[in-house]
Amino acid sequence: xxxxxxxxxxxxxxxxxxxxxxxxxxxxxxxxxxxxxxxxxxxxxxxxxxxxxxxxxxxxxxxxxxxxxxxxxxxxxxxxxxxxxxxxxxxxxxxxxxxxxxxxxxxxxxx
Amino acid sequence: xxxxxxxxxxxxxxxxxxxxxxxxxxxxxxxxxxxxxxxxxxxxxxxxxxxxxxxxxxxxxxxxxxxxxxxxxxxxxxxxxxxxxxxxxxxxxxxxxxxxxxxxxxxxxxxx
Numbered sequence: 263x264x265x266x267x268x269x270x271x272x273x274x275x276x277x278x279x280x281x282x283x284x285x286x287x288x289x290x291x292x293x294x295x296x297x298x299x300x301x302x303x304x305x306x307x308x309x310x311x312x313x314x315x316x317x318x319x320x321x322x323x324x325x326x327x328x329x330x331x332x333x334x335x336x337x338x339x340x341x342x343x344x345x346x347x348x349x350x351x352x353x354x355x356x357x358x359x360x361x362x363x364x365x366x367x368x369x370x371x372x373x
Numbered sequence: 374x375x376x377x378x379x380x381x382x383x384x385x386x387x388x389x390x391x392x393x394x395x396x397x398x399x400x401x402x403x404x405x406x407x408x409x410x411x412x413x414x415x416x417x418x419x420x421x422x423x424x425x426x427x428x429x430x431x432x433x434x435x436x437x438x439x440x441x442x443x444x445x446x447x448x449x450x451x452x453x454x455x456x457x458x459x460x461x462x463x464x465x466x467x468x469x470x471x472x473x474x475x476x477x478x479x480x481x482x483x484x485x
Contacts, residue, residue: 266415296474305377305464305476306416351415360406360429361474363415 265289266354268364275371281339283367285352288333292354296361297326297337300349309350310337342371375399379465379477387485391453394480398446398467404428405442406474407450408464416464422448455484 267286275281283297293314298306312319312326312335319326325338339346349368353361378397386392398405403424408416419438421429424445433440437456442448452459462479 268415271413298474303478305466305478307476308474353415360418360421363408363417365413365415 264365265292266352266362266364268352268367270367271365272368272370275342275369277344277371277373278341281337281342281346281369281371283337283339283350283352283369285335285337285364286333287335287354289354289356289362290333291356293357294355295326295328295335296353296355297324298351298353298363300351300366306351339369342369344371344373347371377465377467377475377477379463379480381480382478383481383483385483385485386455388457389454391451392455392482393449393451394463394465394482396448396450396465396477398448398465399475402467402469402475403445404468405448406466406468407440407448408466408476410462410464410479412461419450419463452482455482457484460484 296311297309299309300306310321310324328335347370349366351366352364355361405422407419410416419433420440422442425442440450462481464479466474466476468474
């Protein structure tokens with residue numbers, strides 16, 4: 263039972279344009295959502311998070327949007343840079359429970 | 374602050390052999406997690422410790438996997454005997470809060 267889904271395994275975006283990564287979830291009890299970024303041969307690193315009481319959180323070039331009615335969240339990266347090329351995982355949790363991760367989206371930003 | 378340390382970085386073993394992974398979390402982090410990431414999938418929690426007590430091991434294949442966290446600091450994860458499907462990256466993470474998950478670089482296990 264995949265409670266957190268990232269349906270796009272890969273995304274290719276030109277440098278300077280917007281990258282939009284999507285994530286869907288099935289458990290309506292999730293109240294905290296996070297995005298992690300992973301480079302090859304490294305562990306995932308925390309990028310940005312959002313609580314279920316909000317619908318948007320912004321940190322520099324990164325913005326996460328949450329649509330609770332649709333059980334959908336997205337990560338926007340503007341402008342995209344070559345260094346953003348990595349695998350992005352969305353994750354969700356209920357209270358202080360464990361994080362449940364999606365399958366990841368590989369983002370490639372080309373010049 | 375120093376990150377989460379894991380060793381070894383890579384390990385290749387034959388099926389039915391045993392293997393152990395080690396994790397040293399960030400100092401002061403009470404919660405420690407072991408995740409398994411199979412190629413093409415997201416990380417899946419195997420076990421969660423709070424200090425030296427187990428909080429969640431519902432997805433740990435207990436017939437072959439075991440883990441301990443001595444004195445609430447370092448942790449070891451063991452597989453005995455290994456199967457081909459255990460080939461994965463084993464990630465250790467520690468945290469103070471939910472968004473404070475800090476992952477180590479992982480151990481890539483290949484079972485042949």
